[in-house]
Amino acid sequence: ISSDPLVRMAVEVGIPEDKLAGASSFGVIDDYRYIESPGGAPKREVDPEHVYESEREILRTVFDTLITYSPWADPAHAALVLAAGLRPTAVKRCMNTIYAMGEPGSGKTWTIAQIVAFWLSRPGAWNKDSLPGSAKDTGAATENAVSSTMIWAIDDWAPSPDRGRAASEEDSMGNVVRSTFNGSGKRRANADMSARSTLDPMALLLITAENELS
Numbered sequence: 001i002s003s004d005p006l007v008r009m010a011v012e013v014g015i016p017e018d019k020l021a022g023a024s025s026f027g028v029i030d031d032y033r034y035i036e037s038p039g040g041a042p043k044r045e046v047d048p049e050h051v052y053e054s055e056r057e058i059l060r061t062v063f064d065t066l067i068t069y070s071p072w073a074d075p076a077h078a079a080l081v082l083a084a085g086l087r088p089t090a091v092k093r094c095m096n097t098i099y100a101m102g103e104p105g106s107g108k109t110w111t112i113a114q115i116v117a118f119w120l121s122r123p124g125a126w127n128k129d130s131l132p133g134s135a136k137d138t139g140a141a142t143e144n145a146v147s148s149t150m151i152w153a154i155d156d157w158a159p160s161p162d163r164g165r166a167a168s169e170e171d172s173m174g175n176v177v178r179s180t181f182n183g184s185g186k187r188r189a190n191a192d193m194s195a196r197s198t199l200d201p202m203a204l205l206l207i208t209a210e211n212e213l214s
Contacts, residue, residue, distance in 0.1 A: 015148045015149070019144075019148065020144065020145060020148045020149070022132055023148070023149075024121060025120065025121055025122070025125035025126060025132070026119055026120070026121060026125075026132075026149060026150075026151075027119070027120065027121030027122075028119070028120075028121070062082070063082070066078050066081055066082045066114070067079065067082060072111070077111065080098070081111060081114050081115055084098055084115045084204060084206070085114070085115050085117070085118035085119075086118065087151075087204050088118075088119065088150035088151050088203075088204055093183055093202060094180075094202070094203070094204045094205075095180065095181050095183065096180075096181070096204075097177050097180055097181070097205040097206070097207060098112070098115070098204070098205070098206045098207070099177075099207050099209065099213060100112055100206070100207065100208045100209070101208075101209050101210070101211070101212060102210070103210065104210070108208045108209075109128050109131065109155055109156070109208050110128040112131060112153050112155070112206045112208055113126060113127050113128040113131060113153075115151070115153075115206060116131060116132065116151060116153055116206070118151075119150065119151055126153075131153040131154075131155040131208075132145070132149070132151075132152055132153050133145055133152055133153055133154045133155065134154065134155050134156065135154055135155065135156050135157035135158070135169075135173075135209075137154070139172045139175070139176070142154065142176055143176070143179070143185060143186065143199050143201075144199060145203070146176065146179075146180060146199075146201040146202070146203040146205060147185060147199035147200055147201050147202060147203075148203075149202075149203050150202070150203060150204065151203055151204045151206070152203040152204070152205055152206065153205075153206040153207070153208070154173075154176070154205070154206070154207045154208070155208050156208055156209075156210075157169075157173060157207060157208065157209040157210075157211075158209065158210045158211060170213065170214065173207070173213060174213060176201075176205065177205070177207075177213065179201050180201045180203070180205045183200060183201065183202075184198070184200055184201075185198045185199040185200045185201060186198070186199075
């Protein structure tokens, strides 16, 4: 939620760890709002104008890092990363999925990690070696995740060499993408035929894969 322990203590967490593993890794790093006090006293919040200037400077730095001195050969990739990182701030529900496809070592996971990095509670919480979700997660776990967070990444999807299993995995991945676009989760019933709560997706969905999704 915040890098400031006082803020974390004052805020009631909506999605705890027992509902979504890794939930505490999501948040916003906001150290720029506080400065050190003399004599080792607790940090104090700076005046609003200084905060606004700090925010503007951070945005300029982010723009220069991603766009002006872009690490991507294609400027469109840099623009996509910047837009996707900021997309969860929009009020309107996200319908699109970013599908990064390429061979191993092509930089797809690293690129997706730069998008997820916009929403860390602490530096390094997620990185190219540890994204929020995995293609090995169950369909139910992924459905829960995309209905609980503002952004979710499914890393390293590759069809199984077994044809039957590959078809099942692709169907499951396709269901997640379609559900994200439609904004409606799978309907289920309890044993007594009463309706269960529907987990409607709200996350910006990011997927890395070696193969095209048919």
